Amino acid sequence: xxxxxxxxxxxxxxxxxxxxxxRHYFGYPITPQNEIPAYMxxxxxxxxxxxxxxxxxxxxxxxVLGAAAAGARVMTSSSxxxxxxxxxxxxxxxxxxxxxxxxxxxxxxxxxxxIAGAQGDYFQATKGGGHGDYRLIVLAPATVQEMADYTVQxxxxxxxxxTVVMILGDGHxxxxxxxxxxxxxxGKTFDKSAWSLTGAKGRDQHIVRSLLxxxxxxxxxxxIRLQEKYKLITxxxxxxxxxxxxxxxxxxxxxxxxxxxxxxxxxxxRKKGLKAGMFRxxxxxxxxxAELAKAAAGKKKILVIEMNAGQMIxxxxxxxxxxxxxxxxxxxxxxxxxxxxxxxxxETYVK
Amino acid sequence: MSSNTxxxxxxxxxxxxxxxxxxxxxxxxxxxxxxxxxLGECIxxxxxxxxxxxxxxVGCAVMAFLYFKMDGCEAPHGRVPAVATGIxxxxxxxxxxxxxxxxxxxxxxxAETIHAANRGENITVIxxxxxxxGMTGGQMAPxxxxxxxxxxxxxxxxTSTEGFPIKACELINTLEAPVFIERCSVHNxxxxxxxxxxxxxxxxxxxxxRGYSFVEVLSMCPTNWGMQPVDGTxxxxxxxxxxFPLGNFRDRGAE
Amino acid sequence: MxxxxxxxxxxxxxxxxxxxxxxxxxxxxxxxxxxxxxxxxEMRGGAANCSVVVSDEDIPSPLVFKPDVLVTLNEQxxxxxxxxxxxxxxxxxxxxxxxxxxxxxxxxxxxxxANDIAEGLGSSRAANMVLIGAVAGLKPExxxxxxxxxELGKAxxxxxxxxxxxxxxxxxxxxxxxxxxxxx
Numbered sequence: 139x140x141x142x143x144x145x146x147x148x149x150x151x152x153x154x155x156x157x158x159x160x161r162h163y164f165g166y167p168i169t170p171q172n173e174i175p176a177y178m179x180x181x182x183x184x185x186x187x188x189x190x191x192x193x194x195x196x197x198x199x200x201x202v203l204g205a206a207a208a209g210a211r212v213m214t215s216s217s218x219x220x221x222x223x224x225x226x227x228x229x230x231x232x233x234x235x236x237x238x239x240x241x242x243x244x245x246x247x248x249x250x251x252x253i254a255g256a257q258g259d260y261f262q263a264t265k266g267g268g269h270g271d272y273r274l275i276v277l278a279p280a281t282v283q284e285m286a287d288y289t290v291q292x293x294x295x296x297x298x299x300x301t302v303v304m305i306l307g308d309g310h311x312x313x314x315x316x317x318x319x320x321x322x323x324x325g326k327t328f329d330k331s332a333w334s335l336t337g338a339k340g341r342d343q344h345i346v347r348s349l350l351x352x353x354x355x356x357x358x359x360x361x362i363r364l365q366e367k368y369k370l371i372t373x374x375x376x377x378x379x380x381x382x383x384x385x386x387x388x389x390x391x392x393x394x395x396x397x398x399x400x401x402x403x404x405x406x407x408r409k410k411g412l413k414a415g416m417f418r419x420x421x422x423x424x425x426x427x428a429e430l431a432k433a434a435a436g437k438k439k440i441l442v443i444e445m446n447a448g449q450m451i452x453x454x455x456x457x458x459x460x461x462x463x464x465x466x467x468x469x470x471x472x473x474x475x476x477x478x479x480x481x482x483x484x485e486t487y488v489k
Numbered sequence: 490m491s492s493n494t495x496x497x498x499x500x501x502x503x504x505x506x507x508x509x510x511x512x513x514x515x516x517x518x519x520x521x522x523x524x525x526x527x528l529g530e531c532i533x534x535x536x537x538x539x540x541x542x543x544x545x546x547v548g549c550a551v552m553a554f555l556y557f558k559m560d561g562c563e564a565p566h567g568r569v570p571a572v573a574t575g576i577x578x579x580x581x582x583x584x585x586x587x588x589x590x591x592x593x594x595x596x597x598x599x600a601e602t603i604h605a606a607n608r609g610e611n612i613t614v615i616x617x618x619x620x621x622x623g624m625t626g627g628q629m630a631p632x633x634x635x636x637x638x639x640x641x642x643x644x645x646x647x648t649s650t651e652g653f654p655i656k657a658c659e660l661i662n663t664l665e666a667p668v669f670i671e672r673c674s675v676h677n678x679x680x681x682x683x684x685x686x687x688x689x690x691x692x693x694x695x696x697x698x699r700g701y702s703f704v705e706v707l708s709m710c711p712t713n714w715g716m717q718p719v720d721g722t723x724x725x726x727x728x729x730x731x732x733f734p735l736g737n738f739r740d741r742g743a744e
Numbered sequence: 745m746x747x748x749x750x751x752x753x754x755x756x757x758x759x760x761x762x763x764x765x766x767x768x769x770x771x772x773x774x775x776x777x778x779x780x781x782x783x784x785x786e787m788r789g790g791a792a793n794c795s796v797v798v799s800d801e802d803i804p805s806p807l808v809f810k811p812d813v814l815v816t817l818n819e820q821x822x823x824x825x826x827x828x829x830x831x832x833x834x835x836x837x838x839x840x841x842x843x844x845x846x847x848x849x850x851x852x853x854x855x856x857x858a859n860d861i862a863e864g865l866g867s868s869r870a871a872n873m874v875l876i877g878a879v880a881g882l883k884p885e886x887x888x889x890x891x892x893x894x895e896l897g898k899a900x901x902x903x904x905x906x907x908x909x910x911x912x913x914x915x916x917x918x919x920x921x922x923x924x925x926x927x928x
Binding site: 162164188190192193194196197198200201202203204205206207208209210212226227230234335336337338339340343344345346347348349 | 555
């Protein structure tokens with residue numbers, strides 16, 4: 139184990155992006171993710187990359203748009219209020235089918251909120267956030283190792299589907315240090331020569347745009363293409379993890395930080411003779427609906443654990459068709475549920 | 490060649506090679522077409538057509554890239570300098586043009602304008618100032634003149650509640666980084682020629698990696714000004730030029 | 745074995761570094777660890793603390809609300825966090841700077857004159873090391889002093905590497921201080 143590194147989640151995201159071949163980062167400071175721009179400011183020049191501290195989150199996401207259009211692997215990062223500001227750009231990126239990786243280390247909201255870790259941006263990340271019919275691939279890491287692995291994976295997914303991929307973490311896992319092994323580059327390459335802006339030399343012009351004034355001939359066609367792409371992503375890219383679900387009576391569901399709590403609670407409950415298992419969506423979009431329905435079949439009760447008001451419950455109920463009672467343990471405003479609270483709640487189910 | 494009696498034909502003006510042969514969508518008397526043409530001539534003369542990427546704004550010039558045989562990118566409203574920054578940082582050897590109107594550059598995109606200039610991004614910003622929002626039907630712009638009637642200043646711009654026209658060149662001239670700042674106009678031939686010279690210098694600066702160049706072009710919008718095209722050129726000369734004096738503010742290119 | 749440790753002091757006392765060093769040492773011994781610092785409005789002299797979990801198993805939450813071990817470097821931290829310590833928990837406090845004797849009877853209380861011991865060795869800056877040494881002496885299952893020393897080079901920034909001789913002495917002195925007390 140001593141061959142592992144001890145690194146902070148936020149810094150790991152920076153290094154993993156570099157491993158993935160990202161050489162352009164544009165960002166704007168906001169706690170609790172300031173380690174990412176600081177890391178990039180120091181590291182990018184060492185690897186021949188570009189770091190720009192933009193004048194705002196709005197400018198940063200549009201620099202991302204320009205760099206992505208130019209064919210680069212590009213990333214920006216922020217936290218909840220800053221991600222709200224980026225929504226316009228995310229909609230444009232999606233419409234222009236540009237690959238980009240966006241990190242959201244969520245903090246307490248709404249409004250300016252606070253700087254503690256939270257999960258209140260689930261709806262924003264998975265249901266839209268900006269205008270129009272588009273989706274992001276949303277990856278929710280729970281450990282520092284996963285932050286590294288999923289960041290590397292995010293760049294491949296973005297390029298493969300020409301889509302925006304969001305790493306949805308929270309302030310706590312961004313600040314947390316854990317042992318990890320840095321991932322290796324995947325070695326995958328993606329040919330962007332058919333659309334990227336490189337100067338129209340010896341070829342027709344390339345145009346990156348989303349203004350498509352003719353509803354039937356242009357914009358609906360783009361939308362149909364996007365929806366087909368989202369179907370393909372749903373078919374191919376769902377990620378989830380389970381823990382002791384097979385014989386469980388009670389299914390605990392959480393993403394990111396809360397999946398750690400769910401898993402820990404399962405261990406405690408099993409020792410007390412209660413059969414609890416955990417289901418954890420890793421891709422929040424596409425949501426592992428069929429997989430959850432299968433894992434939940436025959437269970438007595440589902441307990442959703444979140445650091446918000448219960449935003450994921452909607453997706454859970456859609457997945458299981460409201461066939462099993464769903465309970466909820468959650469904290470808001472930057473609070474984290476305690477393991478004991480989760481354990482005690484499950485114990486009430488048998489009383 | 491054999492006959493000396495034949496009248497010699499001399500081509501004095503043609504469509505630039507870097508532009509597509511097509512009609513543009515601009516209104517009669519609009520300045521955009523002239524500015525596009527001057528830009529196209531400069532690109533031809535400098536031989537950079539295959540190396541240039543044009544970033545178009547939200548506004549009347551939203552589809553400007555359709556007229557040029559070059560790569561083009563659309564930017565969200567006001568974000569042209571940020572998008573141009575992203576492209577330029579990926580391709581430092583390409584020529585990146587930021588083409589913007591007055592609402593885009595001075596209202597919604599003021600922050601991006603100032604900070605791209607302040608970073609000294611090696612791009613060329615072409616700012617078309619026609620004192621109103623053209624595409625949305627003639628609302629007040631940051632450059633609308635005091636007393637000027639628009640859709641949203643029906644009784645004329647009231648400076649006590651709506652402020653004064655913002656002078657882009659003067660504003661950018663307070664920054665250290667820009668290398669070239671000039672205000673021109675396209676209301677008559679001598680000024681069109683000056684505009685072309687300014688555009689060419691601004692492009693040369695970028696080619697030579699000197700840094701940020703800013704060319705403001707006063708331009709006619711007779712449709713939204715409620716005038717005939719010819720009257721538009723007069724109104725520009727008589728009303729706009731006094732408010733936005735023409736001239737070069739900075740030229741470090743030659744230094 | 746799972747030990748939830750909370751280390752608290754004011755900015756500059758090295759509470760966060762102490763936590764990181766414990767993590768590195770426990771990692772060196774093959775244990776699972778997590779470390780999470782307090783963060784926020786950056787201010788010299790403001791409160792600084794960190795949560796550390798050392799375990800043989802997977803770590804559910806890196807956040808320590810109710811620690812098994814509480815280490816306090818200054819008076820304010822002690823009064824602020826003592827009620828959070830679990831019953832039968834261990835309190836190690838810096839008695840050079842803390843003059844209030846904790847009143848809780850359901851915990852083990854160990855006072856260490858960390859600043860004075862460190863000062864005697866050359867610099868009070870190593871007070872955090874004295875306290876780590878004390879924790880390692882009292883709870884070797886978290887990490888041994890030897891493991892802490894072997895990881896010093898990874899935790900201490902390059903410009904402070906010359907302090908590591910002093911740090912080593914301070915770590916041993918902390919261990920010795922608590923073991924001597926235990927014998928008494």
